[in-house]
Amino acid sequence: MTKKAHVYIFGIGSGIGEGLYKRFVSKNDPNNLVFGFSRKGKKELSSFSLESPGTFQFDAKDNQSFVQFESYLHEFYKQKTKDSFSIVVYFALGDGVFGPIQELSDADLQSHLDLNVISLIKLTRSFAYILPNSSDSTFVFLGSTAGKQGFPNSVTYCASKHAVLGICRALREEWKPYGTKVVHVSLGAVATEIWDTRPTFDKKDMVSVADISEYLWCISRLPKSIFVDDLSITPKKGIL
Numbered sequence: 627m628t629k630k631a632h633v634y635i636f637g638i639g640s641g642i643g644e645g646l647y648k649r650f651v652s653k654n655d656p657n658n659l660v661f662g663f664s665r666k667g668k669k670e671l672s673s674f675s676l677e678s679p680g681t682f683q684f685d686a687k688d689n690q691s692f693v694q695f696e697s698y699l700h701e702f703y704k705q706k707t708k709d710s711f712s713i714v715v716y717f718a719l720g721d722g723v724f725g726p727i728q729e730l731s732d733a734d735l736q737s738h739l740d741l742n743v744i745s746l747i748k749l750t751r752s753f754a755y756i757l758p759n760s761s762d763s764t765f766v767f768l769g770s771t772a773g774k775q776g777f778p779n780s781v782t783y784c785a786s787k788h789a790v791l792g793i794c795r796a797l798r799e800e801w802k803p804y805g806t807k808v809v810h811v812s813l814g815a816v817a818t819e820i821w822d823t824r825p826t827f828d829k830k831d832m833v834s835v836a837d838i839s840e841y842l843w844c845i846s847r848l849p850k851s852i853f854v855d856d857l858s859i860t861p862k863k864g865i866l
Contacts, residue, residue, distance in 0.1 A: 629762070631658050633846065635716045636749060638681060639664030642768060642816060643718030645839035647681070653843075663695075671695060676702050686719050686745040687737070696752040703756040712762035714846045715753060717746055720768070723782045735782055742786035746793055757804045764807040766845055767794050771814050771860070791856075798855065807853050809845055813838070814860030833861050 633650055637643035647662040659676065663684035671694050674682050685691045723730065723738045746767065757763060772780060773787030794810035801808060817832040841859065848854065 629657070630711045631714055631846070632676065632711055633658055633660045633714045633716075634663070635661070635718065636663045636684070636686070636745075637718035637720065638662035639666040641718070642813075642835060642838055642842070643716070645835040646716055646718060646842050649839040649843045650846075671698075674698050686749075687740050692745075692748050692752070695749075699752055700755055703759060706756075706759060711760065712764075713753065713756075713760050714764045714766075715749075716766045716768070716842065717749065718768050719745055720786070724779050726779055727781045730782060738782050739786060742783075743789045743793075746790065750793070750797060754801075757801060757806055760804070762850060763804065764809065764846060764848070765797070766809045766811060766842065768842075769794070769810050769812050771812055771858075773810075774812060794856075807848070809854050810856045811842065811845075812856060812858040814858075831861055833859065 635643055635647050635650070638647040643662075643664065647660065650658060650660045659679045661674070661679055662681040664681070665683060665685050667681040667683040669678075669680050669682045671682050671684055671691060674695070675698075684695065720742045721738060723734050750765065753765070767790055769790045770783075770787040772784045773789075773791040776784050791810055791812075794808050797806075798808040813833075815832040816838050817830075817834055838859065845854070845857075
């Protein structure tokens with residue numbers, strides 16, 4: 627019997643997450659059960675079930691969403707055997723806050739860190755409970771070149787992306803006993819909506835959403851013995 631892959635993609639409301647979800651669904655692979663999560667999901671989170679793939683409403687800034695999701699997740703996998711499924715998780719959550727640090731409000735700071743950092747920790751904590759009963763699991767975190775260097779007018783964004791890299795490095799060590807793959811993807815400029823408020827950057831110089839979605843989809847197909855720690859992707863011109 628072919629093992630089912632349960633694919634979870636968080637942040638499918640726009641940009642890379644949306645493109646990645648469409649890429650998985652377009653393959654129409656009967657061995658992939660694909661679940662997408664965002665505030666724009668078509669189904670209420672209460673209808674989330676392993677027998678009913680699709681997109682579900684999930685607010686990464688709402689604690690009740692986490693509690694509800696974690697409860698369902700643990701219940702679904704309680705009776706699953708280790709050899710019957712694998713888990714693939716993509717974290718495409720996040721936004722950008724840009725501008726001089728003196729113009730950064732407390733509200734924007736907290737909101738940004740809640741979405742870009744705290745939500746990732748809480749979601750991985752939810753999955754951690756079921757890893758001992760899974761096999762061939764892969765977690766892909768979408769980071770940024772801002773997670774490895776600094777850029778002006780980007781203090782909060784750089785801080786959150788450095789944190790994503792730290793989360794990956796810690797989980798990679800913590801989850802080694804389970805054979806879980808933890809992949810950090812350091813992304814250069816991708817032509818998403820995040821650049822619409824920054825007219826000094828030309829989207830024509832960036833990686834397209836379709837191309838990066840194709841690349842990210844391929845990560846889920848890595849052979850069992852290959853563990854990739856960190857991948858760096860940039861446009862043709864390099865870091866813009």
